[in-house]
Amino acid sequence: MVFEKVVELLSDYSDVAADSITEDSTFEDLGLDSLDTVELIMGIEDEFGVTIEMSNEFKTVGSVVKYIEDNME
């Protein structure tokens, strides 16, 4: 569920087709630069009600999904 929502949020920043995004996809592969990832994180915070410190360096979609699942109330 979290994964699907993250993929949906990603569509604002990446031209890669949603069905070819996996947990192992890196944000670099998906064409996101560092400011895109900040915007994505802000969108995730709004969507899931979590707070994500910018010091967290997420490389893959799966790492963000795991963070959200671990920190959701």
Added chain:
Amino acid sequence: MSFSIIGTGKSVPEHIVTNDMLSEFLDTSDEWIVERTGIKVRHVMTSETLLDLAAKASEDALKDAGITAKDVDMIICSTLQGDYVSPALSCLVAESIGCDTGFVFDMNMGCSGFIFALETADSFLECGRARRILIVCAEALSRHIDWNDRSTCVLFGDGAGAVVVEKSDSKVDFITKVNGSYEELYIPGEEGNNPYKSKCCDVRYLKMNGREIFKFAVSSIVSDAKELLDKNGMTTDDISFYILHQANLRIINSARQRLKQDEEKFPHNVETHGNTSSASIPMLLDDLNKSGKLKNGMTLMLSAFGAGLSRGACIIKWSK
């Protein structure tokens, strides 16, 4: 609380530095800089002093207001640092433009400086201590950035912007906030050569965590705008122009999308000036004023963010 901006002015150094010029000595490119910041060129001081820029912008604003320096009874300079640590830039500006008042001072609130200066001016107008106030924001970022650091030096430019404000019945409202956090954005002060003090660090240049500041900027603009609009019984659609601190086009666009507003309501000139700290909003106001885009009765939202971490927003009616 009520005032009108009756004149605007601007001055930039002659020397223009393009992204290609930067890529001659930095590992960067025009494409990289434009994509991440929107900035194409910036003005950088060579032979000018900050006083030259501040005085020129001030005279420009006085002329636009149709008054002389003698008609101003207070001057507020917003600057990270003038040409001298002391005397204050405002003393030199007063003398240079021929203003008789001694009621002048400098203030430093980083990139948020213009909003804080405007609120300060508003208070002095409100209590009757001044009738007409010159605010001049003059910034020489080229003195504070590390020209070897490609992550920061491409972002900034030099310039000055000024406004004259006068008591009127045009209602204004402000939000100003600081949180005292500095690690994300700071410029260390000079330590001098005090023989009793051990040296702590050699780096004297601006340091910034771009990702942290991006997030702070976008969330501050959006939440301050909503808070100020709510407080005044208004909605985002009631604003004619959102005039934001010109730091980065990506910040402006991200805030705009979150406020669900059209592109034309978020004017910008960051592409030709870079981030000129507190000077950016009065410089943009001057561009809009002189190009006839500001019409009487328009409601404007001004919003800035910067070191401190500071942030400020203001709703004003344009009634020049």
